[in-house]
Amino acid sequence: MHVIHLSVECFPLAKVGGLADVVGALPRYQRKLGIDAWVVCPYYDKPFTRDNDFLSIAKGSFFQGSEELHYEILKETENSLGFPLFLIRIPGKLDRQEVYCYPDEAEQWIAFQHACLDWLKNSGTKPDVINCHDHHVGLIPFLTKYANDFKEFEKVKTVFTVHNGQYQGWMNWSKSILLPAFDTWKWGLLDWDGLINPLAAAIKCCDAFTTVSEGYLQELYTQANGLEGLFFSEAAKGYGIVNGIDDAYWNPAADKLISVNYDVESNKKGKAKNKKAFCEKYGLDETLPLLTYIGRFAVEKGADLLPEIVVNVFSYTENKISIFILGSGDTQIQANLQALLAAYPGRLATFFGYNETLAHEVYAAADMILMPSRVEPCGLNQLYAMKYGTIPIVRGIGGLKDTVRDISEKNGYGFVFSDATSEEAVSAIGRALDYIGQRGKMQRVRRKEMELDFSWHKSAQQYVNLYNQL
Ligand code: GLC
DSSP: OEEEEEOSOBTTTBOSSHHHHHHHHHHHHHHHTTOEEEEEEEOBOSHHHHHSOEEEEEEEEEEETTEEEEEEEEEESSOTTSSOEEEEEBTTTBOBSSSSOOTTHHHHHHHHHHHHHHHHHHTTOOOSEEEEESGGGTTHHHHHHHBGGGGGGTTSEEEEEESOTTOOOOBOGGGGGGSOOBOGGGGGGTEETTEEOHHHHHHHHOSEEEESSHHHHHHHTTOSTTOHHHHHHTGGGEEEOOOOBOTTTSOTTTOTTSSSOOOSTTHHHHHHHHHHHHHHHHTOOTTSOEEEEEEEEOGGGTGGGHHHHHHHHHHHTTTOOEEEEEEEEOHHHHHHHHTTGGGSTTTEEEEESOOHHHHHHHHHHOSEEEEOOSOOSSOSHHHHHHHTTOEEEEESSHHHHHHOOBTTSTTOOBEEESSSSHHHHHHHHHHHHHHHHSHHHHHHHHHHHHHSOOBHHHHHHHHHHHHHHO
16 A cells, blocks of 8 residues: 655654654554555755755646746655655745745645645656645645546545644635636635635545544544534544654663663663753752653643743742753743743753754653643653653643543553643642652652553554555
8 A cells, every 4th residue: 555644844854843753753654564655745955855865756847826836856865764755845935944934834835735746646656545744735635636637636545634733724815826726616625714724625625534642633623723613524534543652763772862771670770860961961950850841832832831830839849849941932931931040040941942852861861741731632742751751740631631641540650630720730740749759659650651652553553544444
């Protein structure tokens, strides 16, 4: 079976969030199951494209409105990611340094989707399934069915994976002239509330959609940024498949990015050494429990609560805790955190930015990770944390609810709270600290977490089962 994954992020080519981790790993695990999985992404002017070799395998052109666009297909020659990776380069549109935040994003992603179909058509490539990831490639299920030039893809099955339903790719109807010519009787499939809505179009037109956890699928029926009714009416073709983690890359026993490697047996000493090295570097007290937050500074992630949580945790513990925050995003949240640094010398440290190596170091060093998310379709950080023996303190929604079991339950191994408020978060941190104070108990929890299997093996099989079913 031939499956093409379409995404605008893929680790290590281009990563903004968890989407990249999924697209950079899932296809490799699918190949182990005998599926011929490929990944097609936009070309970026980034270290990965500069440091690897690519072969130009095709060229073509098409009109986007009145502008003629020329594309080139580059194939990575070494298969270094464990699957064939193809990049679409369009000078002026798909050759940028960043993934998002350009004013002509709609033009960029329309061009990406159009070029992809044009190339597949001209090269006579007809996959069994196209698996599209998030709204940037949400027009594909519509175009394969109703675009005049791409009729040959009518029977190709499309699976659409929702990593985040908050963002939908809305565009004004004036942009419709930029799309490849399509059967205009079908315009209603593109529309939601008077706008072209690529996420809605994908859910309407795909053969099946998946969400990155079962819990998130259920939540979308009542909380989907305006698309609740649509998700509900299309529920029959919805599947919740929880994300896995790439255990070849996220593994404390083999991780080259951390100070000292450790496994379940050696976790006590191993984590202590990593913590010591880390705390020395960031001027934190290694004898105190270390709490961390890693991620985007976004309201969706509950990051706006962090400043208040930090102040309240320090007051609750009488400053007997170290906190490290790694992230970037909302500048106001960042400024609020920055303003706290002077008040807690030797107790609070931050790194504002994206830093993959540092994230590994933090997972290895920290005792607890906090995720007070308002929306969390799956969440990967709690999975990475557990793999490194770091206790998750999470709000019980979406994928967090599915993957973290509260300590009060049978076989529990984490701390779950229900409301995205600083009070609830601080009280859950308090519960975790009580536990950490009791060394034997803490060790048992750590071991249990490290032994949990959150690898891709099972979930990759679930995707394959779905493809087979289609
Ligand atoms: C998005 C979601 C996150 C999920 C990731 C990968 O970033 O916000 O919860 O883990 O996609 O699917």
